Amino acid sequence: MALTKLRFVNQFSQWLCVRKGYIHSLPENLAALQKAIEVLKTKHDDVKRRVDKEEFLGRRHRLSQVQVEIERLCFCGFCSKSFGKSYHYGKMVSVMLKEVENLSSRGVFDVVTEENLVAQVEEMPIQSTVVGQxxxxxxxxxxxxxxxxxxxxxxxxxxxxxxxxxxxxxxxxxxxxxxxxxxxxxxxxxxxxxxxxxxxxxxxxxxxxxxxxxxxxxxxxxxxxxxxxxxxxxxxxxxxxxxxxxxxxxxxxxxxxxxxxxxxxxxxxxxxxxxxxxxxxxVSCLEPEDAWDLFQNKVGENTLKSHPDIPELAKQVAEKCRGLPLALNVIGETMACKSTVQEWRHAIDEEWKKTEVKMHDVVREMALWISSDLGKHKDQCIVRAGVGLHAVPEVKNWRAVRRMSLMKNELEKILGCPTCPQLTTLLLQKNHKLVNISGEFFRFMPNLVVLDLSWNSSLTGLPKKISEVETTNTSEFGVHEEFGEYAGVSKLLSLKTLRLQKSKKALDVNSAKELQLLEHIEVLTIDIFSKVEEESFKILTFPSMCNIRRIGIWKCGMKEIKVEMRTSSCFSSLSKVVIGQCDGLKELTWLLFAPNLTYLDARFAEQLEDIISEEKAASVTDENASIIIPFQKLECLSLSDLPKLKSIYWSPLSFPRLSELAVQEHCPKLKKLPLNSKSGTAGVELVVKYGENKWLEGVEWEDKATELRFLATCKSLYR
CATH class of the missing domain: 3.40.50.300 (P-loop containing nucleotide triphosphate hydrolases)
Structure with missing residues (x-):
């Protein structure tokens, strides 16, 4: 019995010592716990910043629990002095301290397998100052x-x-x-x-x-x-x-x-x-003072001080840029080396009539610089478009010139006989006062590939000796109003592009015969009207016309464009068709035989009712042949001012390549589009564009699925 009591006393003493130890060591353990948790929190915050992909759930979640429990154990730096409570707290602090130390020792914080975020900001090349902004x-x-x-x-x-x-x-x-x-x-x-x-x-x-x-x-x-x-x-x-x-x-x-x-x-x-x-x-253009500061900065102090009159002239040039920073930068850099009054006055005299033209000039200046190998071969490309020229400019070395543009000027006569063995492109369009071009001018241009004489309304005939340039590879030749004499065109045997739209002389049978000799023609834009319209259109079915890729038909008085099945292959290369002001036409079913058509634009045709007529299609296709599905390669369809148009096609089409179907204005009877929910799902996003809200509201969709698909992506052409 005495032994039993002694054993009990010893066990109780050990139990009491342990509890007393919890209480005695409480302040020390609590301080250690606070310090350990701060260390662990620091590591936790570091990991939190570094982890990019997934939550570091395991230890971070347990750490959050530990923090909550510590806050309950110690608040405001005060712990209870009650023996029972102090013992309880002391034990929990001791246990928690061991867990924190264990948690910290088990955490592999040096290496985190997840990807790390890179630098906060990626530095980019930038000007030190932003003038005016x-x-x-x-x-x-x-x-x-x-x-x-x-x-x-x-x-x-x-x-x-x-x-x-x-x-x-x-x-x-x-x-x-x-x-x-x-x-x-x-x-x-x-x-x-x-x-x-x-x-x-x-x-x-x-x-x-x-x-x-x-x-x-x-x-x-x-x-x-x-x-x-x-x-x-x-x-x-x-x-x-x-x-x-x-x-x-x-x-x-x-x-x-x-x-x-x-x-x-x-x-x-x-x-x-x-x-x-x-x-x-x-973001608006710069105010005048800021624009002037930027322009001065680009031109440079030395140039501005090279002559007393230049600063005032420079202000006038800067004003022409209308505060557009890109224009001020480019023009300012261009004028930086202009140290004569004459050069600055010439810059002022240039015709900058519209903001859009100014922007175009800016872009052109940079494009010319790039295309001339950063200015190393600037003599190869001469561009003097829209600068009010009355005569062909003097050129130091004609032999070096490869491309020249003198479009949109005031040229009245083009004379001389320059030797241009490398010239491939010559643009002379939109010189409305031009009445005469010397045949000698083209005589020594054996490699001419592009020649544009369109929109020259006063030019009434081709230079007589142009056909003597027997080795020419002319690929673009345009004529315009009153440019009605086609004789000699057929001698340009390599001609690939011929633009005759808006010529006041009708295309008659004789002209058609002349044109059919152009074996390599690829682009032809014509006006077909007068009493022989039907025979005139037969030019398109001539064997030599099989390579035509683009056709523009304007002011056509015919009610029907007849195409026979045996001649349908004539349109196999046709990719672009523009039809305008053809008030007699009721349908364009002949387009069934243009399998490679990518672009169709029909406008201002008062009687046009169908693009492809179901009745006409049945009459022109072979009964034993497979059904022709049109527009398999069509990419853009544009319709405008067609008051009687009711149908594009009588049933939904797949349109595997169509990206834009635009109904611009005045097509009130076009209620049904040849679309269903599967149209345009071959990879290219098909978007319906409209010019009038009233038209869009009246569209009769194939079904609800079609409506949901296309109505959500419809885009206004004018917003």
Whole structure:
């Protein structure tokens, strides 16, 4: 009995010592626990920043539980002094300390198998200063930072400086700590392919690799979303032309919860609306003072000081750029080496009549520089279009010239006999005062490939000696109003393109016979009218016409274009057809025999009722032959001002290549389109475009599935 009591006393003493140890060591253990948990939290935060693909669930989840329990154990640095409570707390602290130490020792934090995010901002080449856009830059930046999350659209015409502005925004993110984990830059452009956008984002997130390459768009979107949903990000999309579906890309929509930003540039305010931006910011041309500062910067101080009159002349040239940064940059750099008053006055005298023309000039200046091997071969290409020339300009070395454009000038006569053995392209169109071209002018141009004399309304005949250029390879030859004498054309045996539209002299039988001698003709645009219309059209069925790729038929008075089955092969190469002001035609069933047709434009035909007539098709096809399915290669169909048009085709067609079906204006009776839910599903997205809301509302779709498919993607031509 005494032994039993002694054993009990010893066991109780050991039990009491253990409990006393918990209480005695409580302050020390609690301090150690707090220190250990801080170390573990630091490691936890580091891992959280580094993990990109999946949640680090195991230890992170247990750590969260440990944190909650510690907060319950110790609050405000005070623990209970009650023996019972202190013992309970002391034991839990001791156990928790061991678990934290074990958790920390088991965690492999040095190497994380998941991909790591790359640098926060990808630095891009950029000008140190943005002349004239400082205020706009500050306004955009303040707007972005105001709410902490945003989707912003910047819109404006081409060349106004949208990309430059967005690049500056990218730079400011690298200079300012906005708490963002990553800033991504993607150039979208016209072809806004989801796959390519995902690829650019994946490179910034470090997701690329063999596994990534095997995934489809949906799986890629999931991967991108899994990474970005846990990060505060900035996505900069440059030059978008249509809505970019962020969901399909995998980008979480900016919200107050994620604090992220999406900003983009576009030329269209409408695109901003489609992206969900109701208050986009317009990027406008520079104010006069800012434009002058930028122009001076590009021209350079030395040039401006080279003559007392140049600064004032330079201001006049700068004014012509109308504040467009791209024009100011390009023209300023072009004038940087012009140190004479004459050169500056010439720049002022150039005809810049429209903003669009100015933009074209800017682009042309850069294109010429690039095409001449960055200016090394500038003598090979001479472009003096729309500069008011009254005579052919002097050329130092005609032998070196390969391409020349003198279009849209005031030329009245073209004389001389230049030796141009390398000249392949000569553009002389739209010189409305031109009445005479010397035959000698073309005599030494043996390699001429492109010759354009169209829209020269005062030119009444071909140069008599043009046919003496026996070795010519002329491939483009156009004539226009009152250019009615076709005699001699047939001697241009290599002629490939002949444009005769709007010629006031009707195409008669004799002219047709002359033209049929052109064995290599590929492009022919003609007006067919007068009393011999039907015989005139027979030119198209001549054997020599089998290679024709483009036809334009204007002012045709015929009620019917007759095509026999035996002559149907004549249109096997035809790819483009434009028909206008043909008020007598009721149908275009002959297009059944154009299997390679890619483009069809029909307009201003008051009596046209059917594109392909079911009744006419049955009469011109062989009963024993297989049914001809039209428009298998058609890519674009445009219809306008056809008041009686009722049908394109009597039943739905597959349209495997059609990307655009445009009904522009004044086609009130066209209620049914030859479409069903399977039309245009061969890979090319088919979009119906319309010019009038009233017409779209009256369309009778094949079925509900067809309506749902096409109505959602219909686009207005004027928005």
């Amino acid at each position: 400082e205020t706009m830059l500050e306004r955009v930046w303040n707007t972005l930072m105001k709410d902490g999350f945003k989707i912003m659209g910047l819109y404006g015409m081409g060349g106004v400086g949208k990309t430059t502005l967005l690049t500056q925004i990218n730079k400011k993110f690298s200079e300012t700590d906005g708490g963002f984990d990553i800033v991504m830059w993607v150039v979208v452009s016209k072809t806004s392919e989801i796959y390519r956008i995902q690829e650019d984002i994946a490179k910034r997130l470090g997701l690329t690799g063999e596994e990534w390459d095997k995934k489809n768009e949906n799986k890629r979107a999931v991967d991108i979303h899994n990474v970005l949903r846990r990060h505060k990000f900035v996505l900069l999309l440059d030059d978008i032309w249509e809505k970019v579906n962020l969901e399909l890309v995998g980008v979480p929509y900016p919200s107050r919860e994620n604090g992220s930003i999406v900003a983009f540039t576009t030329r269209s305010r409408d695109v901003c609306g489609r992206m969900g931006v109701d208050d986009p910011m317009q």
